[in-house]
Amino acid sequence: MELTSRRGFVATAAGVALAGLAGCIGGVTSQGADGHEGRGTGDDAQSTARGPRKQGVPIRSSPLPVEYEFSTLREEVLSGGPPKDGIPSIDDPKFRSAENADEDLRDADVVFGLVRNGEAKAYPQKILVHHEITNDAVGGEPVAVTYCPLTGTAMGFRRGETTFGVSGKLLNNNLVMYDRETDSRWPQVLGTAISGAFEGESLREFRLVWTTWKRWKQAHPETRVLSEETGYVRNYGQDPYGSYVPNPSGYYVRDSTLFPPLRSDGRLPNKRVVAGARTGAGRIAFDKSALREAGLLSGSVGDTPHLAVYDAELDAAYVYRNPDGASFDYEDGRAVAGDGTRHDPADLPLLGVYAFDAMWFAWAGFYPSTGLVTGEGESG
Template structure:
């Protein structure tokens, strides 16, 4: 693992006192990371805002109490992951270290200074070294889908007077215009991957395989020591539905117009429905929410949504559904 300091610590500021509302500054097609709760409105965290902050320290009301969570986003890896931020019974708060590990965000906790690789949730240095954060179920979808599926949902509001290195041409934080051009647009549209591709430097990484593009969107599942990444194009090529067993857990992975989603598989035998959705057990199910027309709901699984090159960095070249 190659760990390096790229920008100063906290030059990309985490959001530690998030506020929510119903108005959004971006576009319908913008990706948002969605966290649902049985006892509170769903929350959307737009990547348009996360580009400049990468971490939101928040809390989730799950009906049995408040669960501290960290909503995390690494733009270079397109890795959108929600973690519980309790370690060994201690509540921690995360910030952006300014370091990268294999082109992935390195977070640090403000309680001990320990450093954590964002894509795996593993502590790679410090008091908590070797510990792993618990992944929470979350979905990556579009703002349009979130607004349609969650009419009572709320969205993260842009922090006031924010400054971030991501808004700057150098390492010094600059004022953020959340409704302007996004800092990683060129990177997402380009062929390369990692920091070198983003900065246009000569030390670009190589990619040997031809069956997957390094920036293929993958949904990664990991249970009981087994890790399988489901590339979005492969799920779509399979008709939009893949069933598999990962670490003893039966899963169904559904590809929709807005992304890719994983749920516990109840064994219904899902088939794509003309006009949208998936038919199973005498009703139609929404692949983005897991909700059926008759009111039933699938159980969303904890997952990591990220680029293929990062999943391969973390789990090796054979850890993909084929």
């Protein structure tokens, strides 16, 4: 386990004492969950019905899978160091054009991309590492863009009439959010409240694209980019945990975690990135390094075959249900069906499944039943 506390990491980067500053700001359409409007899987891939609203927050009509008792999870919650709102969410985000963003974004810098209702936005990792949550409106829809640096997870949620903040707590090293309507506690990866008025309810999630600035602006030259004018004094040129440019370093590659994980799983190194998908039938993770090399990987969730496809344009992974075991080849960045038709990786003629990147220890800790697909095959 790391000897340095999270408080030390964050205080070093900020250069100032963290203040508990947070504000509030104040709809729902189907979108491609990969960040491309009309491409890939839709929101809440396992639940097509519009979920109910409870005290202004859109929730899923059926909860996401959780593999522990809530009481057990609550006992595993730890203080990350900073107090509630000590890592302040961005509640009044400012944006600028791609051309202006080029002034201080390198091509290789990590951004989290999103397209909703025809509007494209990018959220630089070097900003969100200091805030973890941006309460925004994209395409007229209120959303929360969230990032946990300790688990390598960037996830989007519909927020309705509330905003989300950083509780200062961690579960399995993962950000525990709270909603400012009820103060319920939501571990980011689970997307499900483990305490409060919403206990047992799940948020309506959508996918963010973890990619680089160069890749995103080439795909979306009209994108707007989150500005460093956040209202907080932070050194956005310094990542308190390490670096992703030019190569991952520091915490992002060390096998140790800041706090003990929920469980250990030696099938992969702790910080190896996987594309994980969770359904009511089971959980599966695809080794992203192996997927980059192969282009396609196959595995099963329960008795249903699933297919992961690599998108070289954005360095992204897409996962599909493939119940009939349809055969595809991978050629020049496209999936080629048995009849010779070529498909963009985000637009195969199969049912898409919501999937997101995560560090292996985080995914396996939350979902101990998960299958794992690597270049050497599948293990359960």
